[in-house]
Amino acid sequence: MGKWWQSAVIYQIYPRSFKDTNGDGIGDLAGIISKLDYLEKLGVTALWLCPVYRSPNDDNGYDISDYRQIMQEFGTMAEMEALIKQAKQRGIKIVMDLVVNHTSDEHQWFIEAKNDPKSKYRDYYIWRDPKAGKEPTELKSVFGGSAWEYDEQSGQYYFHQFSRKQPDLNWENPVVRKEVYEMMNFWVAKGIGGFRMDVIDLIGKVPEKNITSNGPKLHEYLKEMHQNVLAETKLVTVGETWGATPDIAKLYSDPKQKELSMVFQFEHVQLDQFPNRPKWFTRPLSVVKLKEVITKWQVELADVGWNSLFWNNHDLPRAVSAFGDDGIYRVQSAKMLAIVLHLLRGTPYIYQGEEIGMTNLKFTDIAQIDDIESKNMYQEYKAKGYSNEELLQMISHKGRDNARTPMQWDATKNAGFSSAKPWLAVAPNYQTINVKAALADKDSIFYTYQKLIAYRKSHEVISIGDYSLLETKAEVFAYVRSYEGQSVLVIANFSKNVQKVALPKYQIQTPFIANYDNSPRDLAQLELRPYEALAFEIT
Ligand code: ISL
Ligand code: CA
Structure with missing residues (x-):
């Protein structure tokens, strides 16, 4: 038997914005x-809570x-325990x-480290002397500016790959690693699932060598973490790894390596970007490339390792804004995306609101923005001469x-989210796009997700079957899953145009899931409507 998370669907919650x-x-x-x-009705197996x-x-x-x-704003430990229990x-x-x-620069470890360079906590973080009166290296923070922050008191810099209020921990220090494993075990003891x-x-960074991701000791640390926390458990672990190639993903997720269950890789979400340019500069998504990338990961991790989806x-x-159409084909394309993703091999993740087709927004004023990354980018690019309109367009997009x-x-x-003014404004389309409306409409996006989740749980052909791409047309994504004589064929039109496809091998079939209707179709002469998606059990 496979692992529980191989037929699971994980729902991601951003607690600040959930309820x-x-x-x-x-x-x-x-x-x-x-x-x-509500989440039980949807059928998900686990909830990933953002911090x-x-x-x-x-x-x-x-x-x-x-x-x-x-x-404090989220509640108490007693409520956390109640959540774990009631979810279970x-x-x-x-x-x-x-x-x-x-950590935060307000973590006790950092406070001690900063206040007293002789403290044992100093070496929990990464401190370096200035180089020729300046930053020790050229490394940049992900959120803009240098990755080094000067500390007047000691005359040294500390390293932060994100904001200056997020000092990097020094994983070279075995005491830091031990603290982390103890903290993880504290949560494991509370009965969490992963x-x-x-x-x-x-974590394996070596700043002086300009190494940030995939450092030399990364896998050594993860093996040690596995041994100290994960080995005797059934926990699911998923690493966020922007720098993973399929070969690297196998290192993390091959059970023999004893590291993680799976990783998030981000190749498909960056296809609308230019290599080596910030994410804000975009180009239209190529469906051909998208199929290539998804197929590459399905095939490469077929025998060793495990994909997240x-x-x-x-x-x-938002998914429907990035990969579908958030205008007139919003409902069809949101269901199409669900069908295509949830019938692949791997563990699917649903981000809150995706199951009702929530969309991107049109931001018209930088005052509407809370996110540190967008705010910093706005200031940085404003100074470079970009216009307010251009920048708000970039932020609305990415x-x-x-x-x-x-x-x-x-x-x-307030969309039923809160009785008070929400910390971040509600999207203006909430009167039509909301959970209550979705639950009341048996044809809603919600029920497509519900059906797909249930199908995965009960069909090994989806959770662990083989994958192969069917060559069709540029904007049509078709693949076959197969396992022990069972096959599932998925066909999706990733465009606004009608697409004609001929799969003479299959002839007339009735879809078990579709985003327009479930009437029988002749696969030998198929005409796909805009964003139409169909899945068939082939016998
Ligand atoms: O979002 C990003 C690119 O689209 C990055 O800027 C992001 O910071 C990066 O994906 C890493 O993300 C994770 O760590 C960050 C945190 O801000 C993100 O929310 C988190 O998912 C720092 O902890
Ligand atoms: Ca509250």
Whole structure:
């Protein structure tokens, strides 16, 4: 038998934007608990919670000041325990975000390290002397500016790959690693189901050699972590690894390596970008490339390793806006994306709101933006001469706040997210796009997801079957899954145009899932409607 997470579907929650219960405009743990029935109805196996730990929120919880406390705005440890317990009663596991490449500068370790260079905590972080009166290296922070911050008091710089309020931990120090494993075990003891590991490919950094991702000791550290935390458990672990190639992904996810269950790789979400240029500069998505990339990962990880499957997350544009059509074909293309992704081999992830087809926004004023990455970019590029309009267009297209606007529960004020003004404005389309409307419409995107999740759970051909691409036309994505004499054929039109496809081998078949209707189709002369997707059981 396979592992539980091989037939699982994981739902990602951005707690700040999910559901507010105490009227402060900020989502909370009680809000998640109040929606467990909804999540159970959808059928998901686990919830990955973006960070819920104590944090000053410079990067919305990815800057942790105490790993063993809950963010005050989100609730209490008792509520966290209640969430774990009540989710478990519904067969749902809780996957915690593990952010251990860096802490907050308000973490006690960093406070001690900064205040007293002789403290044992100094070496928990990465401090270097100036070089010729300047930064030790040229390395840049992901959020703009230098990756080195000068500390007046000691005359040294500390290293931060993200904001200056997110100092990097020094993984070379065995005491740091031990602290991390102990902290992980603290959470394991609470009965969680796994960890999503934030920028885990950066922990083996060697700043003086300009090495950030895929450092020389990365896999050694992960093996050590496995031994100290994961070995005797059934936990799922998924690493966030922007720098993974298929060969690297196999190192992480081959069970023999004893590291992780799987990793997130980001090749397909970067196809609208230019190599070596910031994400803000984009080009139209090529469907041919998208098929190539998805196929490459399906094939490369077929025998060794395991794929994660996703279209979006809290850092990325909304799936339907990035890969489908968020205008007149929103419903069809959102279902098409669900069908294509959820019938692949791997573990699918759904980002909150994806199951109702939530969209990107049109931001018209930088004051509407909360995200540190977008705000820093705006300032940096403004100074370079880009116009306000150009920058807001870039942010509307690629900015992280697209994913972070509040979950749209119903058509009442603030989309039923909160009784107070939400911390980030609700998308203006909430009156039509919301959970209540989705649940009331048996043809909604929600029910397509529900059906796909149930199908995966009960069909090994989907969870562990083989994958092969069918050559068709540029804008049509067709593939076959097969396992022990069973086959599933998936055909999807990734365009607004009608596409004619001939698959004479198959003839007349009735789809078990479709995004227009389930009437029988002649595959020998198929005419696909805009964004039409069909899946057939071939016998
Ligand atoms: O979102 C990004 C690119 O689209 C990056 O800027 C992002 O920071 C990178 O993907 C790493 O992400 C993770 O670590 C960050 C945190 O801000 C992100 O939310 C998290 O997913 C630092 O902890
Ligand atoms: Ca709240």
